[in-house]
Amino acid sequence: NIAKNTDWVRQNWSEDATIARGSYGEMMNVDNAVSSEGDGLQITVVGGSETDGDVQGGEVDSARLDVSYGTFRSSMKLTGIAGTVSAFFWYYNDTQEIDIEFLSKQFETSNASYPVNLVLQSDASAEANYNAAHTNTYQVIYLPFDPRADFHEYRIDWVPGRVLFYADGSVLAEMDDPAAVPTHAGHLAVSQWSNGNPEWSGGPPASDAVLEIGYVKAYFNSSDASRQKDFAARCADPSSTGAVCDIPDVTATNSSAAGWFFSGQKNMTSNQTV
Numbered sequence: 001n002i003a004k005n006t007d008w009v010r011q012n013w014s015e016d017a018t019i020a021r022g023s024y025g026e027m028m029n030v031d032n033a034v035s036s037e038g039d040g041l042q043i044t045v046v047g048g049s050e051t052d053g054d055v056q057g058g059e060v061d062s063a064r065l066d067v068s069y070g071t072f073r074s075s076m077k078l079t080g081i082a083g084t085v086s087a088f089f090w091y092y093n094d095t096q097e098i099d100i101e102f103l104s105k106q107f108e109t110s111n112a113s114y115p116v117n118l119v120l121q122s123d124a125s126a127e128a129n130y131n132a133a134h135t136n137t138y139q140v141i142y143l144p145f146d147p148r149a150d151f152h153e154y155r156i157d158w159v160p161g162r163v164l165f166y167a168d169g170s171v172l173a174e175m176d177d178p179a180a181v182p183t184h185a186g187h188l189a190v191s192q193w194s195n196g197n198p199e200w201s202g203g204p205p206a207s208d209a210v211l212e213i214g215y216v217k218a219y220f221n222s223s224d225a226s227r228q229k230d231f232a233a234r235c236a237d238p239s240s241t242g243a244v245c246d247i248p249d250v251t252a253t254n255s256s257a258a259g260w261f262f263s264g265q266k267n268m269t270s271n272q273t274v
Contacts, residue, residue, distance in 0.1 A: 002035045002060065011059040011191075021130065022195025024204065025054040032058030040214050043192040045084045047207035050196075055204045057084070057193035061091075062218070066227070068185040070220025073155040073250075075258055076190075077212040078147045079104050083203025084194045086211045088154055092186030094130065097121035098163055100154050102147060104209065105202040114143040116154075118165045118173050122180035131199075137180040141165075141172045144252075151214045153250040153258065158182070169251035185223035190216065219247060219262065 002008060014027040032044045043058040067090065074088045082105040090098040099119040106115050120137035121130065128134040145152065145168075155166035161181055165172045175181065192211040194203035222228060235243060245268045248257035263273045 002033060002041055003030075007063055008060050009063050011061060014054055017053065017195065020195045022197035022201065024050045024194075024196040026193050026195050027051065027054035027056045028059045028191070028193070029056050030058075032056055033060050036212065040212060041190075043086075043190065043211045043213065045079075045081075045192050045194050045203070045205055045209045047081065047205045047209060050204060055194045055196065057191065059189055059191035059193070062188040065187050066185050066222045066224040067187055067218065068221040068223045069158050069160060070218060071155065071157045071247075072188055072220070073153055073215075073217045074190060075151045075153050075214030075250075076147070077149075077151045077214070078102050078107075079192070079205075079209040079211055080107075080148045081205040081207055081209035082107075083201065083205035084192050084209045084211075085201045086192045088156075088190050088216075090156060090158065090182070090186055090188055092182060092184045095121060095123050095126050096182040096184055096186065098156055098158060098182065100156065100165060103201065104205075107146070107148060109146070112146070114145065114147055115140045116143055116147075116167070116172070118175075120163060120175050120177070120180040120182075122177070124180065135180070137175050137177055139173045139175075143167055151212070151258075153255075168255075169249045188216065188218055214258065215261075217261065 010030040010033045011028040012030050016025040020026045034042055036042045046056040078086050084104050086102045088100045101117040118139045119132045124135040125132045132138040152168050157164040161178055162176045163181055164174045190213055194201045196203055248260050250257045
């Protein structure tokens, strides 16, 4: 139950159109992020007209703020309603951010065009008024599948000086601009929103738009000093037998690893999980 979950925090905030850089403001409402049947999550952008100048969406953030270099993976099924942005991202501040974003207005069934926008927000983004398309850390990649039809795993691998993006285990892009790759710890988030900006989200959607999230998995280094001390004591010799745990990958031809969770491997997780 996401309402009672202590590892993830539903967001409740709003910003006006000027700050949101859209035709409307944005409002994140906890009621728009709810647990679905099973273990999943649904995040809804409320369709129709705005409410008091704001378009209502939803966001869920990790409670931990010490998320540093690692691999971050989310299984998502995207909305078929045009006019929203669905995002899986890592965030420290507006110039240290790693984004996987889907603009539902861009999906085109007639020619099987399903783009995903991959972004590193940086100082260069800020100088371009946060239009990352004017920087070298923005790529649009076309997926070989319809992301609205089923769940697929989207993944961010972040190591010092480099970020890689994946879909179902296949590399989509790599970015290694040292001025843009984050260096500070932050948190993870999933969201769906709209502000009516015709150059980005479009919308608001004509009807309720639902983003479905099957899971988020994160394997990462911590910036917390006590956790670093624990790690040093636990992993004195990384080359020793059993020191490295194998994490199975979801691929385009084998999704069985979607049901594998590190937290369920009791022989691997001593003092390593949330």
